[in-house]
Amino acid sequence: MSISIDHTRCVGAAQCTLAAPRVFTQDDDGYSTLLPGHDPADPMVREAARACPVRAITVREA
Template sequence: MRVTTDRDRCVGSGQCAMLSPEVFDQDDDGLVLVLQERPAAELLEDVHRAADLCPSRTIQVTG
């Protein structure tokens, strides 16, 4: 699995960082940061939930 984001579309809701703090964080402006571009399989469910709940649909999960 590979996780990418489009920071230009991020609205800073923080859902991703709350749902999957091992994979996502926020910078000083509140925008998404990907901490692990290729997270372990056991994080898959949380990463997909974060992507599904992202209000700006900026998180992409491939693979």
């Protein structure tokens, strides 16, 4: 599974960080980013993508 964040769409709502805190965090500017060593198979990744209000997160099967 692969996860991508469209940083041009991200508004820093942090819904992904709340839904999947072991995968997502916020950078110094408040925008979403992936944590180093994250597990793309974390069961909450898809929920984080659904929770994003601007649909900036894409999850694809490998």
